[in-house]
Amino acid sequence: MAPAEMKELASQIQELLDKGVIRPSEAILLKVSPWKGLTRFGKKGKLAPRYIGPFEVLNQVGKVAYELALPPQYQHVHNVFYVSLLKKYNPDVNHVIEYVQLEI
Template sequence: MGEKKLLGPEIVQAIADKANIIRAKLKAAQDRQKSFMNVRSKDLEFEVGDRVLLKLSPWKGVVRFGKRGKLSPRYIEPYEIIKRIGSVAYRINLPEELSGIHDVFYVSMLRKYISDPSHVLETPEIELRDNLSYNEQPVQILGREEKRLCNKTIPLVKVLWRNHLIEEAT
């Protein structure tokens, strides 16, 4: 019996006040997010002749470039920009095997490629037989260990092979 009931224009005014509070809080949150983004974002512009990496959009369940899931590449090959189409669109020179993809891309899909000699991997010369196999040659023993089981002891040896790095020793 002691409750106060809102009637008529008082209900409308209370709802309008609540809506204004909600709008103000949403505006404050949007402004905060916008200020964070503006500090971190960069306006990218490319010139004709620049080399850029092409971003792959991850499609669930689609295997691209031989890898699936986390190991699939995010960006592929440096490609040359042929023409600037708009303020954020560029035409890229793609090889024949990618001819099914659009040749016009937006800035968000590109990353500038900076040439670095350390990106080139040197591969050692490997002598192949006629059946395309090769003979592994041990170079050095890196470590010895004994694995003890219940009834026996197994000697383990870590070997560095001729055409492999130390990290690839078995």
């Protein structure tokens, strides 16, 4: 990453922090980096999820890190993440799939 891009990213992160975009008890998504040849969250390659969650923010740790409430299946993952790995979760009713129970 070029120094100019890093400076721009740092200013964007600082702007979000100044606005107080992420607050405790808010739902957020966690960015997971797909590594070539590594299966981490159930799928490998192009089909691997870019974000997982939503997770609840427990509290802010320092100026640019947040502690998340992760489920037991992610107990091997440390629960404090840098703000650039987080994305605000906007719930959308179109994403919820309702199902009808069938009698067999």
